[in-house]
Amino acid sequence: MYLSRMFLNPQRRGTRKLLASPEAMHAAVLSAFPPNSDLVSHDGRVLWRVDREAHSLALYVVSPEKPSFEHLQQQAGWENQVSWAIREYEPVLGSIxxxxxxxxxxxxxxxxxxxxxxxxxxxxxxxxxxxxxxxxxxxxxxxxxxxxxxxxxxxxxxxxxxxxxxxxxxxxxxxxxxxxxxxxxxxxxxxxxxxxxxxxxxxxxxxxxxxxxxxxxxxxxxxxxxxxxxxxx
Missing domain, CATH: 3.30.70.1210 (Crispr-associated protein; domain 2)
Known part of the structure; x- marks a missing residue:
């Protein structure tokens, strides 16, 4: 399992479009995985959430497979700066x-x-x-x-x-x-x-x-x- 966080650029038109429709954001999240990916497995499933803070907008994703956010970078991120981080979730799960x-x-x-x-x-x-x-x-x-x-x-x-x-x-x-x-x-x-x-x-x-x-x-x-x-x- 993986836990990912990506900061979104609130000034981008693409960001506003995604925030306006959970259907659009759902499709964008699923696009972070190849077509043959296991989106639901015995280990877990793809989940996502958008957190809105005073000075930041962050997309969190939990997934059985490692995602790739280049498409979201182009649509809702910053042009010259990668704004996501992906880490293995097992250290957290194993510590419980x-x-x-x-x-x-x-x-x-x-x-x-x-x-x-x-x-x-x-x-x-x-x-x-x-x-x-x-x-x-x-x-x-x-x-x-x-x-x-x-x-x-x-x-x-x-x-x-x-x-x-x-x-x-x-x-x-x-x-x-x-x-x-x-x-x-x-x-x-x-x-x-x-x-x-x-x-x-x-x-x-x-x-x-x-x-x-x-x-x-x-x-x-x-x-x-x-x-x-x-x-x-």
Whole structure:
């Protein structure tokens, strides 16, 4: 597995075109791999996410095969400067163990299944408020193999902390609409930042390499981590 980061030039017309359509960005990401590439394998799948900071715009990609971003450089990068870095993901995945703590960022598509009383069929509805989206993530702690840490890390060994005191924040929210195969697609995307402790190393590795939630092809599901060196970090 590989983890890549490419800084995009926000002044380029190509960048603005990609940001306007998850379908276009999805195609650009897949173009970083030859046609015979394994985009989904037993090790993981291709995931991507765009992070918008005050002074930077970064595309993150996790993939089973090593990508090549020359085409994105021409379309959305800088003319005379390479702005991407690719590293093997195994050192990070191999370092994960129960009890290890991380800062994390996740972009996800929080949805719920609701059964139509008239037809009996289930349909997906997006969680629309920040509180609903945050609860969606907190409810997935066991599936992710993590424990969300309290805001005050001096009490990080307490297991009876209420959800309101957990270090999980919705730091970005947007509704993206685009056309796909002649129909309108709507994705409610939320960005989460916070702190976690690994409770099940295998489940956590699976989330890092396979993502979580729906709309993984459209910039959702990718969770990235940075190690915490101390409880007060």
């Amino acid at each position: 163990s129960v009890g290890k703590r991380f800062r994390f960022r996740l972009a996800a598509n929080p949805v719920k299944s609701v059964r139509d009383p008239q037809t009996g069929k289930s349909k997906r509805l997006a969680h629309v408020t920040a509180a609903q989206q945050r609860n969606w993530l907190l409810e997935r702690a066991e599936v992710m193999g993590v424990r969300f840490l309290p805001t005050e890390f001096s009490h990080a060994d307490s297991h009876d902390t209420s959800n309101d005191d957990l270090a999980v924040s919705v730091t970005g929210r947007e509704v993206v609409k685009f056309r796909r195969q002649g129909r309108m697609v709507t994705i409610a995307r939320a960005q989460f930042d916070g702190a976690i402790e690994v409770a099940d190393a295998e489940r956590f590795r699976r989330v890092l390499t396979n993502g979580i939630g729906k709309a993984k092809g459209y910039g959702c599901g990718l969770l990235t981590v940075a190690p915490m060196t101390s409880k007060s970090d």
